[in-house]
Ligand SMILES: Nc1ncnc2c1ncn2[C@@H]1O[C@H](COP(=O)(O)OP(=O)(O)OP(=O)(O)O)[C@@H](O)[C@H]1O
């Protein structure tokens with residue numbers, strides 16, 4: 001995973017490697033998962049400002065203020081930035097935070113209580129596992145937020161605040177979904193990370209973790225690495241593009257002599273048994289093309305997750321299923337497989353939807369949880385624009401990111417106020 005093995009940052013407004021002045025950066029939040037660390041922070045930017053109607057005004061301090069609980073706060077303009085790192089290379093994350101001076105930024109208006117000095121919001125299992133490492137290396141206290149709370153907080157925030165966040169994907173067609181804020185709940189949130197969590201979401205902070213499966217993104221990457229000798233997740237995904245799963249999967253037609261099993265709606269092309277052909281042929285792993293193995297594996301795991309998701313949606317009578325987590329990576333074949341599985345099993349009743357900021361739900365939830373504090377809370381007042389550039393960070397170099405990977409080249413322009 002050359003160039004991507006280090007931190008990957010989206011849309012560096014300052015041109016990339018230059019660290020922003022410390023007081024321009026704040027509200028750093030982390031989601032430290034089993035495979036990836038996701039990092040989100042706000043950078044203040046006075047080079048543009050936007051009024052309530054979305055009109056831009058010239059550089060300078062904003063005259064706008066917002067009233068909240070009888071208090072008056074100045075509105076600040078800037079961007080929410082996203083970055084990710086491999087958890088196994090946590091030191092690169094530490095170095096990124098250090099080199100970009102992310103931890104000194106921040107407290108604009110109030111002095112934080114002494115106990116909270118140098119504290120940042122963090123979620124995911126790594127917030128526990130790496131607490132000492134962050135403390136020893138950066139002097140940083142990880143203020144732990146529950147990972148499911150954060151997933152739901154992040155998903156609700158994105159669905160309500162970001163235009164064109166959710167979309168369907170079927171037969172190569174991507175269609176953005178208009179979210180009706182008054183008719184968002186209930187929905188099923190399926191987060192496909194290393195493992196998979198399924199949550200029934202009924203409102204802000206109102207949810208239940210209804211299911212999960214250990215066959216998730218970690219399974220795809222782990223098994224795929226062993227079977228194909230791929231060196232990176234992106235390479236494995238790329239391989240799967242070129243593969244043909246029918247070489248390894250046993251299809252209904254293979255069993256039925258080329259015919260459909262139409263009595264039960266099973267077309268001859270339906271997979272009857274993932275990897276099923278590998279038992280009947282006198283072949284070793286080396287005799288299969290890694291492309292075909294990668295394709296079968298991706299199909300097997302996506303299908304399985306789609307099916308379990310459908311069953312859980314059925315359990316609770318949910319029609320909308322939103323999929324997040326970095327397993328998806330905006331990858332057409334993955335989304336198509338999940339969509340077809342949901343469509344097939346629900347007979348078109350349930351809809352699979354995907355999120356543009358799929359992998360950052362937890363980190364955004366942790367970021368939004370600053371708002372809950374009664375000091376130094378950050379309230380996103382308005383999301384203004386969506387700008388894409390093709391920049392990624394590795395050490396102090398900028399690389400261009402993978403084409404089509406929405407999460408690798410974005411930050412969100414926004415106005416905020418701090419309470
Ligand atoms: N660059 C990458 N390197 C490794 N895995 C990747 C990469 N990009 C996407 N993935 C996939 O994303 C998965 C991790 O997704 P995500 O970051 O959402 O979960 P996590 O937070 O690490 O896991 P968990 O929530 O289970 O602790 C990996 O298991 C892999 O399938």
Ligand SMILES: CC(C)(CO)[C@@H](O)C(=O)NCCC(=O)O
Pocket residue numbers: 033034124125147193194195196197211212213214
């Ligand atoms: C353990 C977590 C929550 C860690 O993020 C995740 O990897 C997961 O949901 N795994 C699936 C566990 C299960 O429900 O079988």
